[in-house]
Amino acid sequence: MQYIKFVTATNSETLPTSASTITTVKTPVQASPTNIVLSEIKPAAASQGTAIAPKPLKNIAAKTTVTTGQVVMLPSYVQTQLNTKVPIPMRHTPVAKQVSPDTSVNITPEANLESNGMRPRKPCNCTKSQCLKLYCDCFANGEFCYMCNCMNCYNNLDNEDHRQRAIKTCLERNPNAFRPKIGKAKDVSGDSSVRKHTKGCNCKRSGCLKNYCECYEAKIACSNNCKCVGCRNIEDSMEKKGMRNNLEDGFNQQLQGKMTQSKDPLQFRPRRTSNSRQAINFINDDVIEATSQCMLTISNSEEAGMQDDEVTKRQIIEEFGRCLKEIIDYSMLHN
DNA sequence: GAGTTTGAAACT
């Protein structure tokens, strides 16, 4: 299964649901569907352990159940947004002083609530790190484990020696290991609040739109510190958002046309220049033609007078190119 | 709940 997503929509927080819908075109490709959308690709990465056999690509964002091409479905990241789940407790927010695990007091179920602000502290489930490595959130936050589900936990007062040694090790590896990862919301008056992940994320496959991403988890947009691929966790002006959505719609329409006009819809149509390394195989003729057609449409729109000014047109084309580049970069990454 | 995916942290 190979999926190409050409979705330019970005910041889910303000994404209008009506515009955030994604048209997917389902096309038989080697007995498996190809969902073409814009902008996100999941390469057939043979995951850990598994050897050569390329694993089927899967769609990250949404379950796309579209056969007609008309139907539209919200990507999962939008859905989760709409579900308004209980907000994930912000990491990196100032944490109240850890009360030493005093067994004589406070065995209440509220024990894992911060004394000051009732911020729930999620218990860890570490098994192999002894809660003495940064893998453990408790340890990483400079807290003792308390009412956690960890095994062989050394992150407690009974093992202060081990714990201190571990802290030292971490600090010499990274002196900022226990500093907040999110830059302070320094916004005295000169607006432009800058809350940045100080190190930035390195997400490759989540679009920075899932909690795997530390930026997204902290509910901040990715920044120049990040080295993520295919990032959609970026702040966008309304105009830009609209532009992206238009672009997405146009591309998907073009592609849909190409797909349906294919003579034998059951026949996979590989790239003509089959010189391609397998990574780029999903860019088949349909995708290429749709791409060309889309750009042609943009460039023709001037004469038709139906489009906007030169600047907008240029912006659209640039955006399109950027998405294309992302797709290719992403596909080159692995496989 | 079991199994998979993910990217930071650790390691080489």
Added chain:
DNA sequence: CAGTTTCAAACTC
């Protein structure tokens, strides 16, 4: 520094 492995959480079904 880059490539790989380990790890626990996020996620999916």
